[in-house]
Amino acid sequence: MPRARLRDLGLSTGFLPTGRWNAITDVPGVAVGYATVIRDEPAIIRSGVTAIWPRREGIWSDAVFAGVHSFNGNGEMTGLAWLAEQGILAAPIGITNTFSVGCVRDAISAFAIREGAPQMFHLPVAAETYDGWLSRSETFPITAEHVFAALDSAASGPLAEGNVGGGTGMICHEFKGGTGTASRIATSAGENFTVGALVQANYGAREMLRVDGVPVGREIGPSLVPSHRPPARDTGSIIVILATDAPLLPIQCQRLARRAATGLAWVGGFGANGSGDIFLAFSTANHVREGEPCTDVRMLAPDRMTPLFQAAAEATEEAILNALTGAETMTGRDGCIAHALPLDALASVMRRYRPV
Amino acid sequence: MPRARLRDLGLSTGFLPTGRWNAITDVPGVAVGYATVIRDEPAIIRSGVTAIWPRREGIWSDAVFAGVHSFNGNGEMTGLAWLAEQGILAAPIGITNTFSVGCVRDAISAFAIREGAPQMFHLPVAAETYDGWLSRSETFPITAEHVFAALDSAASGPLAEGNVGGGTGMICHEFKGGTGTASRIATSAGENFTVGALVQANYGAREMLRVDGVPVGREIGPSLVPSHRPPARDTGSIIVILATDAPLLPIQCQRLARRAATGLAWVGGFGANGSGDIFLAFSTANHVREGEPCTDVRMLAPDRMTPLFQAAAEATEEAILNALTGAETMTGRDGCIAHALPLDALASVMRRYRPV
């Protein structure tokens, strides 16, 4: 059975409608690019870089508002002090493996210089999850060129999922994990807003995995499909990037980011100790322009936020599931195999729990 | 069908075993008391006070470590600055209605003075959820005497649930809500630790309600049981108090508190805008004694925390469900009726989703 998105399997979760591509790129202006590094020499590498542009055009001098929530901070996201202070994002975001997060961070600065960004001073956001069970990432395989390639290749429209970009070597609920995306349309204040999620999913115990409430992970136990068990089962992480075109202030982006914890919980993640579960939300609706002394901005009323919160939780949930249904079985270092979530078994379990 | 606890209905959620009473009082030393105020004159009141003693004996001079997470801070919990600064709790906690949280806060100070607490300076923790759909709480019905009564009556052992104490007038997932409790045993570092939860549950949309993943709320729609719909459906709150005997530092209590968001998500709460979802966790294992210049404390290793996180999420989930199955239908102000979750319908829905 070929890999597919959750909805292509006739499955879905949540209440709200999706955007056109059911992807973070449904938020106008958002673009995503990947550099995927899969090679066996000189060391086995299963890694990469994911680049997310809040605006593909002009971000260096036309910033967006943003906010962060660290649900379990056993991970790295650079730029946190700046985001907490200013709530502003003026560069693309990079996601990669744990050992390369510094490289990606500096390379985004270098890219800004290359592009002639008007400001010399950058505090880029680069985040990571750990792929060391499949990849010899301690050899520091990611270079600035990979980062430039991911940034340069970014596009809107449908996105590849699973073993791509920073998500290449990830493991999730003891199945092969990776990159996933989804989106939701939320109606509030008489307008339709889009909330999109992109995740790099690398966390979780198999028996906790649920799909629309059905205990899929308990049913597809290790006797059915072998588990790739890391030394400490709770080691892993998930990075969630949320984008919206709803007009949110920085403090409201922080609120939106917190709802990734809800979507994560619905799939079965609870922030195990070793998990770096860090969530960033940005809103493209406002424009903070370099050199402008005072800016007119729009704010959705706080009491109109609820549909957006639901959308953020639902999009996160489905993005993780898309990473699982999209990722293919991968063999990595030391002969380790991370098995994909078997789609036929998934379908069969979902049928068994269908209400009578 | 008489009201019951979830497990008395043959239902359960999660993986971990419960403590003896499946209550926050399974944590040795923790005691809970209620003052329940139900009266129709001079105004219809459906309110009360819940008192939680981290240690029934000696708390004034033998403090516990504690930490807080505000998942959606549309509510009040006094003492937040102190808890963030010191991570120490040296007084019982009170929970009540929104209008009375100041009264409860000051009354805990007064109680400390009455008991001869050695310190004159207190920063008590009092929290609230809003019961104004059933109760004329804007008449400020709670007095210091109610607080003293709740504090004085506190005991260990099994606890009343549903329409008691601060939870008396609450509504949850558009059914009658209230006070609930549960506990879990988590094995870590070769020891068994107890994590107990007590909730005052007053949040949520009906269609989001899930029991062990089954969409109970969607199935028991308003056509089956009328909904008590507040003017803004997302107005409500949940306070979660977590207790454990695992030796946690303040920073670890903060981490534990964050997992209440996971248990809340499993039931169907995502922190709607109007919801004051504030969680406090304390650990009784260490003793911070008044006047002691230096204290020896024990710390569970950070990488042994995962079972406790799971326990906190599971206990929170089941405590909410116990509030729902325990609460009885209540008529309040202006003839408003909050219908209890019908236990027969619940059983029937759960059967329909049983795997074939």
Place this chain on the structure above:
Amino acid sequence: MPRARLRDLGLSTGFLPTGRWNAITDVPGVAVGYATVIRDEPAIIRSGVTAIWPRREGIWSDAVFAGVHSFNGNGEMTGLAWLAEQGILAAPIGITNTFSVGCVRDAISAFAIREGAPQMFHLPVAAETYDGWLSRSETFPITAEHVFAALDSAASGPLAEGNVGGGTGMICHEFKGGTGTASRIATSAGENFTVGALVQANYGAREMLRVDGVPVGREIGPSLVPSHRPPARDTGSIIVILATDAPLLPIQCQRLARRAATGLAWVGGFGANGSGDIFLAFSTANHVREGEPCTDVRMLAPDRMTPLFQAAAEATEEAILNALTGAETMTGRDGCIAHALPLDALASVMRRYRPV
């Protein structure tokens, strides 16, 4: 020598010009009222309530943005979860003694109801500092009527300082402390903005006190003027309220609030353990109106904030000094005397340190 403001003594600090009244009320719309409770029967009380209206008119349905910094959270300020979540202030602020903060909090709710505030749900901000060395505040002397009186009497224009309102029984740098205020004009983005501070100053060791860098406290040692020494010298607190008409978002108000720590440092406060040093800043420039689904707001560019930061630090510094020069010697419970900072000695020390 009669009590006076710092500038009436020919002294000043900082660089920026003051507003018309050199008071928080220089920010248009801000009003301040006091209830001062000084009595000897049935118990000696030296206490009160200070009320600060961010807008004297319409605040219940026309909120301001706000943010908080807890420099040393050994104190109470209610409403913290709400302010962190929403960054909105829709009610007057109250400041009082430690034991009465709950009373003041609930009374602001009651006042809102009395005034017919359109929203039933309030999360008022009430803060405190400890006056128990001069006042038998453990008898809970403050009532809702005191709060109403402070709220009702609020006015713009010049303000009383020293032993008034919530600051009545305070001690600062081991001299008589109390309420103080000051303001600064900051030019940024081609506009003049006002930043006003109001403090309730009740902290500090004498030898740390500096006026414009001159070690006044070290020079006026206890041999010159007796010290009122609390049992633990570091017990005390300072609440700082900052107001501005610059268009700041909530996250920018949080930034402004942090600069109160700078002004505090300049006078000699470093957040001793027992000190509840909690700072709140609000901006009146934007209007968050009840029921409005989307709001147009103005934001001063982040990189134009520096003059406001300096203004906040300078206004805080001078407000504390005004509390010290304005407060008169007070005799309280158990015959305790808190001596005022002697203005002639102050003048003499300042002259001795004048550059040659």
Place this chain on the structure above:
Amino acid sequence: MPRARLRDLGLSTGFLPTGRWNAITDVPGVAVGYATVIRDEPAIIRSGVTAIWPRREGIWSDAVFAGVHSFNGNGEMTGLAWLAEQGILAAPIGITNTFSVGCVRDAISAFAIREGAPQMFHLPVAAETYDGWLSRSETFPITAEHVFAALDSAASGPLAEGNVGGGTGMICHEFKGGTGTASRIATSAGENFTVGALVQANYGAREMLRVDGVPVGREIGPSLVPSHRPPARDTGSIIVILATDAPLLPIQCQRLARRAATGLAWVGGFGANGSGDIFLAFSTANHVREGEPCTDVRMLAPDRMTPLFQAAAEATEEAILNALTGAETMTGRDGCIAHALPLDALASVMRRYRPV
């Protein structure tokens, strides 16, 4: 007049005695190393790396407690999510220029691997301040080898100050800035504890500079010594690392870190918008050992913290002043000259403000 430390000039600030070397290395086990990169080809570089080992021996498997305060987060410090979550530091800290912080971060990981650290998963702390007025740091001059050299050369004992390590190209109060250090002995709970500070000082307006309260910067204006004026005068930063052997928990380290803002204020820093003022404090007294399921730790009583707070503020203040008196005039890119604080003028101003 040769460059000197503040105390060598007969000047001092504060009340508490210094440690033996008046340096962060007075805390037993702490070691500091530098790599200084000064070259004119192929581009003018004035930069470097400072490495701080919390314990020179065993840090990879014997962690210390730590906490952070971001006073003005316009800067980068990696590892923030981890420090907020766990309060644990298990690697040396690096400080460098803005463009190289990612490189330093990854290089610390690489160094850990080289040293055979037992854990593969690292979240190193690397921080930065901007040296782009003197140095072409946008050419990314720092390499992993520089980081290894700084780490390898680390030693206890007296430290070089001024134009060394990460501080090589810094500017402070419009004089030449750089690296500085100082320490204090605080007596609490019957014991003597050491608090040491190391700063990388790169912030501030000249007219704000004060030495022991004396307005040195106002007196030594640009007419006396030319100012190196960056395009925006408020652009800069200060990183403060505080070390202590007092037994502090993570939450107490966070408290200590906040007092760097006090010391900074005393010198004249108020966190201008462009300044990344991020402070980290660690305590070497406890040992969090890899693989230990439960750890016995000591905690200084919260109410014994005040002397440590004063020590942290005083050490920070003097460390900044030592950076200023230690740094020599430097010519950098585009012929820019950053003039050292003239020591004879400093002495003369200090004499003029001596009390009569």
